[in-house]
Amino acid sequence: MKGRLKMNESFLSIAQEKQDRIRNEAMFEFGENGYEKASTNQIVKRAGIGKGMLFHYFNSKYDLYVYLIDFALKKIQDDYLNFSRTEPDFIERLKVFASDKWRFMQRHPELATFISSVFVNDSDIIPSDYQKQIKLLINQRMESLFAEIDLSLFREDIDINHALKLVHWTFDGYQADVIKRLKGKSMVHESWETYWEEFDHYLITLKTVFYKEDAQ
């Protein structure tokens, strides 16, 4: 699946903390500016290493980029997607999914920024293997969102597929709104918790309108 990564193995034998620092700062730099406009000079400055080292570990800017994609995808798979969620109540499932996503974005902002930038802005310059892999992850997540939902909770006078999509859009719209309100402020844990509790009240209303009366 993956062609051998052109990385100098000595990179893996340096202190973990240093590896992390280099990877994180590189991912931030790429994530914020896209591949072309990201600067290797900025990366070494941010990571506090000499320029020689970066090109000693990774032969070129592009090799570094590909290594980071590989690393990020593995990490996302392990830390974020490898749970199976079984909550049958669709609205509750969406809540769990959103919660997982936010927790991950807080814990690993560099991964979130990086991989989304790769997919949105630069997906055409990366090896096709990784293109496929990213699309696969997205599809898997989408499927697991709708798998084994208890559809009997929904009221029967509406099209179930409409209901699922409408509720899904509502969640997405709410989250986009939170992001807009959070812009500028740092995404601290506290902030999100606040919005979280706020939205809980809305979920009750959402259930009231989309679910059967006795499903409360």
Place this chain on the structure above:
Amino acid sequence: MKGRLKMNESFLSIAQEKQDRIRNEAMFEFGENGYEKASTNQIVKRAGIGKGMLFHYFNSKYDLYVYLIDFALKKIQDDYLNFSRTEPDFIERLKVFASDKWRFMQRHPELATFISSVFVNDSDIIPSDYQKQIKLLINQRMESLFAEIDLSLFREDIDINHALKLVHWTFDGYQADVIKRLKGKSMVHESWETYWEEFDHYLITLKTVFYKEDAQ
């Protein structure tokens, strides 16, 4: 309200078509790259004029930027916001608003791209007058969205404010979804019309769940 724009008046006496071409290409360049990374060389190349002319009309990159903001805001005010919408049915009102927005984005993609980039990425480097003006426009539009809505259409066992926000988020989520699906493809009229009709069906469901039974 606006300090005198530092523009050479000869710009206004050249052919309208040429003015439009220069403004449009400049707005696209700024909109796509942000102020700093936008290139005056690119602008003159795209507009098909010599570099001398650009700096003859506008003394500096920044003066050009400010002129474009002023121009864009006036145009948006005239072509987009100067309607008063009176539809009392909230869901229908949202539909009208969304339709207006899309029509505008199709007709003037350069304005949409430009002004959103100014507000989202560069609002801190523009004269504070324009900062305020943009915020004012957004607030006015937001207010007119909620003004004189017939709240009696909504069912009475839910919090009206919750309902308004939930429906609003649903619309925003849907539109974000359409944008995602449209990425890459050109935003041709046809595409939008298709999605538009599709969403009409969803609106019926939305009314069924949020409105009183007899309000159909």
Place this chain on the structure above:
DNA sequence: AATTCAATCGACCAGGGTGGTCTACGCATG
């Protein structure tokens, strides 16, 4: 103590892009 060797840094390179200037050309009018 001498030698080896890998890790590390940052000065340096050629190339290209930056915002902005200025000269020179073409063309209409006097």
Place this chain on the structure above:
DNA sequence: CATGCGTAGACCACCCTGGTCGATTGAATT
């Protein structure tokens, strides 16, 4: 023929780019 205006793009000094390479360090080995 002369003047002057609109125009183009060569040119400027500067800065940043991805990438190289010689110099310095310091620990390990002999």
